[in-house]
Amino acid sequence: MNPLDTKTKNTWCPGCFNFQILAGVKNAIAKSRIKKEDFAIVTGIGCHAKIFDYVNLNGINTLHGRVLPTCFGIKIGNPNLNVIGFAGDGDAYAEGMAHLIHAARYNSDIKYFVHNNQVFALTVGQPTPTTEIGFKDKTTPQGVKIYPMNPIKLMLASGASFVARVFSDVQQIEYIFKEALKHKGFAFIEVIQPCLIFHPESYKEKFYSLDEAKHDRTNFEQAWKRAQEFDYNGVDEKTKIPLGIFYQIQKPVFEEQYPQLLDLKKKKISWKDIRR
Numbered sequence: 022m023n024p025l026d027t028k029t030k031n032t033w034c035p036g037c038f039n040f041q042i043l044a045g046v047k048n049a050i051a052k053s054r055i056k057k058e059d060f061a062i063v064t065g066i067g068c069h070a071k072i073f074d075y076v077n078l079n080g081i082n083t084l085h086g087r088v089l090p091t092c093f094g095i096k097i098g099n100p101n102l103n104v105i106g107f108a109g110d111g112d113a114y115a116e117g118m119a120h121l122i123h124a125a126r127y128n129s130d131i132k133y134f135v136h137n138n139q140v141f142a143l144t145v146g147q148p149t150p151t152t153e154i155g156f157k158d159k160t161t162p163q164g165v166k167i168y169p170m171n172p173i174k175l176m177l178a179s180g181a182s183f184v185a186r187v188f189s190d191v192q193q194i195e196y197i198f199k200e201a202l203k204h205k206g207f208a209f210i211e212v213i214q215p216c217l218i219f220h221p222e223s224y225k226e227k228f229y230s231l232d233e234a235k236h237d238r239t240n241f242e243q244a245w246k247r248a249q250e251f252d253y254n255g256v257d258e259k260t261k262i263p264l265g266i267f268y269q270i271q272k273p274v275f276e277e278q279y280p281q282l283l284d285l286k287k288k289k290i291s292w293k294d295i296r297r
């Protein structure tokens with residue numbers, strides 16, 4: 022058995038793209054050679070959050086919308102931990118929206134994966150802030166009338182130091198997890214994750230990868246331009262959806278600016294000390 026596996030019965034729908042995310046995360050962690058006990062994971066509430074039960078790592082399955090403050094609490098309690106947050110788009114962009122903006126500002130060394138299926142899936146498919154106009158469910162029989170927000174633009178405007186989008190594909194997750202771990206600071210990763218039941222759009226033929234030779238990820242204007250290519254409001258024959266790292270710069274990291282936290286880092290606290 023893989024040491025990252027758990028015995029919990031998996032209750033995601035058969036074929037759910039969350040399986041791909043899970044496999045990518047496990048592969049990336051195994052290949053990182055970082056010890057299991059040096060990770061902490063935090064999840065919100067929703068289908069995405071079940072990942073907490075399927076990866077054998079320490080952490081907190083927190084309240085809906087509160088993934089980032091929980092990550093931040095863990096990080097400043099023990100800055101040596103690699104803190105990874107997983108949220109749904111409802112979780113991240115509705116209930117947890119204010120935290121997201123401040124996380125980008127703080128630039129604490131947290132890696133944040135948003136499983137964006139453009140619906141509140143666990144509660145059976147209500148629209149979120151990234152659902153397209155016209156989408157119908159029982160709560161919106163006339164269809165959504167409010168234009169969706171663009172999280173990539175929001176993160177750029179909020180000062181995030183690492184902004185990426187990938188599809189829920191094992192290899193893409195592995196790649197971006199590795200890149201995010203290398204990054205010092207807050208890493209925002211949006212994962213396009215079709216919900217087979219309530220929002221099955223896969224956009225597959227619309228994706229293209231940002232060309233690392235042509236796209237300068239340190240250039241804000243280029244990142245902003247690429248971010249505008251997909252506005253989350255459905256697709257037409259002209260739509261192209263960029264995937265990859267839009268933006269990455271080095272900025273002061275929250276934990277490295279406070280002597281108390283630097284001292285804590287030197288102490289190398291372990292989970293055993295906390296459990297005592």
Ligand SMILES: Cc1ncc(C[n+]2csc(CCOP(=O)(O)OP(=O)(O)O)c2C)c(N)n1
Nearest residue numbers: 067068069085109110111112140141142143
């Ligand atoms: C504060 C609060 N509001 C609402 C809920 C009810 N609720 C539980 S799961 C969920 C949907 C989660 O959707 P999302 O975050 O997009 O994750 P997904 O299920 O799509 O992975 C909601 C609204 C809750 N648990 N707490």
